[in-house]
Amino acid sequence: MTEINFINAQNTAIVIFFIGVYGLCARRNIIKAIISLGIMGGGAILFFLSVNRGPDSMPPIFNGDSFVMADPLPQALVITAIVIGVSVTAVALIMFIAMYHKYGTTNWLKAMRHRIEREDE
């Protein structure tokens, strides 16, 4: 039983978050960096949703009956976090497209070298 208890939303969230961090640390592709940011955000969102929520929690909507509710605050916060994620991804991607048309590369290191070369001009 202990193994099953260990696999809960909270621990999964941490693991997902660090998968994103790995992508940011190890991958040199700019698009993959943007995807990694999305993964990290997903981990954080999952963590938020796991707070104050048991296996038998119901959505926090009153309908006259009494039941165990999930915490409504994280759910409201998560909507905001999702919109932030969408906007950030959109802006990062459009910046990447603009950068790709200048540099012609998707690699961070090559882009960095391009930038230094242009500085010397």
Place this chain on the structure above:
Amino acid sequence: MILYAFIFIPIITGTLIYLIPWKGIVKVAFGLQMGLMALSIYNFVYIRLNGPIEVVIGNFAKIAGISLRCDTLSATLLMLTAFIFLMCFLFGLMDKFMNNLFVFFFLTLQALTMVIFLSGDLFNIYVVTEVSTIIVAVLIMFKKDSRSLYDGMLYLITNIAAMTFFLLGLGFMYKIFGSLDISIIGAKMFDIENARVLAMPFAFLMTGIGLKCAFLPLFSWLPKAHATPSAPSIVSVILSGLYVKCGIYLFIRVREMFLPALEMDDIFLVIGILTGIIGFILAMSQKDIKMILAYHTISQLGIVLIGITAGGEYAYYGGVLHLFNHAVFKSLLFLSAGIIISKYGTRDITKIRGVFRRMPYVSGMTIAAMLGITGAPLFNGSISKYFIQSGVKGGIIEYAMILINLGTIISFIKFSQMFFGKGLAERIHIDFGKKAAVTTMGLMCLLMGMGGTLVISGIINYRVSIDILEYIKKALVYFVSLGAGYLTYNKYLKKTKFIKEGYELELSINGIAISMMAFFIFIAAAAYVIL
């Protein structure tokens, strides 16, 4: 009520300016800035007389809603925000890039900065910081030239990653405390039984904030973002003079929040000293004017951090005062650097010569700012550095402060080379607005130095006095450092490869992410050991 005005008037005006397709409307923004300045002074006086105010938005219970809190520190920061933005608009009103879109972004950024200084809710701070990060990235890339694209991209990705760390830390905080309000969490901090549970959230939050304030391993994005060649100089002013203070302000608030249960001042003190030293060493080796100034921002932030964490009231208020002083003189330096760059057409410090003869007025003001940043007697930097040093009297920290100051002096001796030498003799005409902005800032440098004690007792309800004898001793140390710096630079350093050819610590995104991880695990381990 007045707090809402600071937040919503700039946003709504900015959006309207964006919608109206007439370029002249931009002038309205300048009038708005005057109004905000007056309002912020009124607000400051009100807060100073009546004590801090706290409003919960929509008149709900504090636990359920979002609260805005304004004490003297945030009121002063609001005043600083209004002042720096006013100067920026005065400086750049006639420039070509000042179109409606730019003003929209700029005014929105001002409102968001003010929210960060006012908000009492951690999640609200997260949202606002994300919005402002996007705006800053767009402003960095505003001219869309090829170098700034890389800088803006790097800025965006690193800062968003840091804020995701912050978000996860918030999740932990909410799980433990059941609330997101800073003051409620601060009050509950006393009741915590097993303080080790705080190690993780603290490390996550501090990694996010540490990158925002460019602590030691995490500063690699800052010089590029603050000194992008093509960004308008007023953007550099806002970033280096003001926006980076949001990070420090968050640091102050979060540190205060955790203080009852978790105190890690010693570790941050060491980080501050190292940040200060690394900052000036890298600044010395730069050739680009803006780069030099950007690296000095890192160094000065280290000094602020030393002041905040060194312990003792004097050092703390010295650190806070240095925050304001740094905003004034660094903004002035960036403004005059902008003028020099646009008139000379180059940013290379070895190629610019004879500035003093061509624009004596601007040069004079720049020298005032340089005296301020190096801590010359009677100028503003000296007062705050005096307080920080008197708080940590004796011991290794004082020597570290003197060392950082010496390094700053050496670096600015290199910087001042451009004033002298033979260049073309004719004067260069400078707009009235630019002159007015630079003059006001220069006078502020001198005034905040002359009335340093008045400023500090005005800002915080705390009487301080300067020991004249001690101050003269500090002045002597300054002149000795000046001489030593001059000699070292001309005798030894000038010919070294390090100074001549320049050296750049370039970390790619992977490097920054790895150092972020290292910082995170270091803070977590340290917190775990201390508790």
Place this chain on the structure above:
Amino acid sequence: MRKDVRRRLLILICVIAITLIVLMLLNAFDETMKPEAFNYYIDKAMDETEMPNIVTAIYLQYRLFDTLFEALLLSVAVSAVVYFAAAWEKEEGDIENE
């Protein structure tokens, strides 16, 4: 290529180690206080706002401030996207002219 793989492997091991440490620390201590905000919403939100869906009540009333900034964020993102896309199109035209 070999070097790249080795670098990634090293980073992978480090990240896994850190993840395990974080998971251990997280599960070793468990102290949660009374969730005051949660209880407040459950008890009072229905009376105060008359909205059965508490999530919407929080989103539209208690934390309206966040919602406003979220709206602003989307607007800023849209302006940024349009601005950068316009730049790209203009540049494409320049290249054609040459």
Place this chain on the structure above:
Amino acid sequence: MNERADHSEILEDILLFIYPLIILFGIFVIVTGVTQSGGGFQGGAVLVAVLMCRYLVYPDDMLGLNAIKKTDKIVLILILVLGVGAILIGFSNLPQYIKNIYNMVIGILIGIRVSSGLSVIFYTFADIEGGD
């Protein structure tokens, strides 16, 4: 014949059938957000699907992009003014029927905002990708 190669007729007919359903569902989610699960953001996100479907059929026909951009900003100002007004007056001072109207209006405004913002983003990207 070439015109047909651009878009398949099956797709077009099916989408004609689906359009109203998506729009109805989006409006339903927005309007019932107060009492059931749903809300302005969720409904707005559903409504974007309409424009995305349209893009599948007529890739070259950008439906009034400039108008959508203007809408975006105007609705932002409306939301800000409405929100600030409600904050200044204070929710507890408002009578219940005004609060109900407020909830409805601001929900719809947020729905319009989200859908217009996301569709501008979608169209801009689609334009860049489809351009070459």
